[in-house]
Amino acid sequence: MSANATAAARIVPGVVSAPSNGERSHRRLMLALYTVAIAINLAIFIYGFDYYKLSAMDRPFSPKHHLLRPSGTIGIYLGFLGVALFLGIFLYPLRKHWPWLATIGSTRHWLDIHILMGLTAPFIIAFHSTLKFRGIAGMAFWIMFAVSASGVVGRYLYGQIPRKVTTAELSMKELHEMQEQLGQQLSAQNLLPEADLRALLKLPNEQWVKRLPIVIAIPYMIALDMLRMFRVARLRRHALRGVALLSTVAGFLPTRHRELERAIQAASAEASLSKRILFLSRSQKVFHMWHVVHKPFSYAFAVLAVIHIALQFVLGYF
Numbered sequence: 001m002s003a004n005a006t007a008a009a010r011i012v013p014g015v016v017s018a019p020s021n022g023e024r025s026h027r028r029l030m031l032a033l034y035t036v037a038i039a040i041n042l043a044i045f046i047y048g049f050d051y052y053k054l055s056a057m058d059r060p061f062s063p064k065h066h067l068l069r070p071s072g073t074i075g076i077y078l079g080f081l082g083v084a085l086f087l088g089i090f091l092y093p094l095r096k097h098w099p100w101l102a103t104i105g106s107t108r109h110w111l112d113i114h115i116l117m118g119l120t121a122p123f124i125i126a127f128h129s130t131l132k133f134r135g136i137a138g139m140a141f142w143i144m145f146a147v148s149a150s151g152v153v154g155r156y157l158y159g160q161i162p163r164k165v166t167t168a169e170l171s172m173k174e175l176h177e178m179q180e181q182l183g184q185q186l187s188a189q190n191l192l193p194e195a196d197l198r199a200l201l202k203l204p205n206e207q208w209v210k211r212l213p214i215v216i217a218i219p220y221m222i223a224l225d226m227l228r229m230f231r232v233a234r235l236r237r238h239a240l241r242g243v244a245l246l247s248t249v250a251g252f253l254p255t256r257h258r259e260l261e262r263a264i265q266a267a268s269a270e271a272s273l274s275k276r277i278l279f280l281s282r283s284q285k286v287f288h289m290w291h292v293v294h295k296p297f298s299y300a301f302a303v304l305a306v307i308h309i310a311l312q313f314v315l316g317y318f
């Protein structure tokens with residue numbers, strides 16, 4: 001692999017070069033875990049549908065009541081699973097404070113697991129509560145739901161902030177050189193129109209971005225990400241003809257043309273990285289504000305969940 005491709009792969013893993021073995025097995029693991037999580041939730045939903053839609057008065061007469069109620073045979077295990085997920089979610093923040101844990105695996109992989117558990121837990125807890133959200137447990141559930149939903153925004157912002165700005169700037173330079181080289185080769189073959197490449201790399205003025213209010217800057221960043229998808233599709237549309245074009249669904253799917261894809265991916269990675277660097281101060285500011293919400297709400301939810309579990313002990317459910 002050339003130095004340029006190495007740099008590009010470092011910043012945008014798997015985009016320009018093939019992902020490493022470790023990365024590939026992590027992706028396979030995540031795919032398997034998401035499949036299991038979706039399958040479990042779907043199975044409970046399908047099995048319990050006729051029970052969950054009954055009113056609280058009618059539920060005790062359902063043959064599934066002794067299984068699905070919160071203290072029932074299945075319901076209680078859903079509660080245990082919820083607690084396990086809840087403990088797992090907090091391993092990610094704890095890892096920052098426990099040096100021995102920090103040496104295991106990479107932070108990004110831990111975050112992927114944190115997200116999987118954070119997205120699954122609200123569904124499992126909702127089924128454990130039989131979709132009735134009352135009292136302390138109900139309050140804990142809604143806080144958890146809000147924390148989980150806010151996590152999606154946090155994940156977007158997290159991806160916008162290069163871990164090391166100097167490395168990112170260096171890699172952007174290398175990506176630019178690589179993109180230019182490949183672009184020139186393909187332009188010579190009349191495959192990549194210069195104008196489309198320039199459009200893909202076009203960004204607003206730095207001073208203008210600095211003056212943008214935060215509430216506009218973030219949706220604007222998202223809009224630029226979406227626009228990039230359309231610009232990439234246009235590049236492919238202008239480079240391909242006939243069946244090759246049809247098979248890419250108007251340019252939205254990658255082609256089998258390796259050189260063309262490498263050039264497009266390098267240009268797209270460069271465009272994405274320049275945008276992240278351009279908006280860095282804005283995304284850092286919002287990410288900081290986001291932490292201020294995500295963290296204390298998580299702890300509030302944890303306290304309410306512990307009170308709920310302690311109450312079940314007091315009431316003799318264990």
Ligand code: HEM
Pocket residue numbers: 089090092093111114115117118119121122144145147148149150151152153154155158291294295298299301
């Ligand atoms: C019940 C669900 C969740 C709880 C209780 C929870 C809790 C936490 C806590 C305590 C932190 C550490 C905050 C800090 O160090 O300042 C954190 C970080 C984070 N969480 Fe969650 N989270 C949940 C779900 C999610 C979901 C669903 C996502 C994404 C879709 C997500 C994305 C993130 C991100 C991006 C970070 C910041 C990573 C970093 O700065 O290192 N979380 N979460």
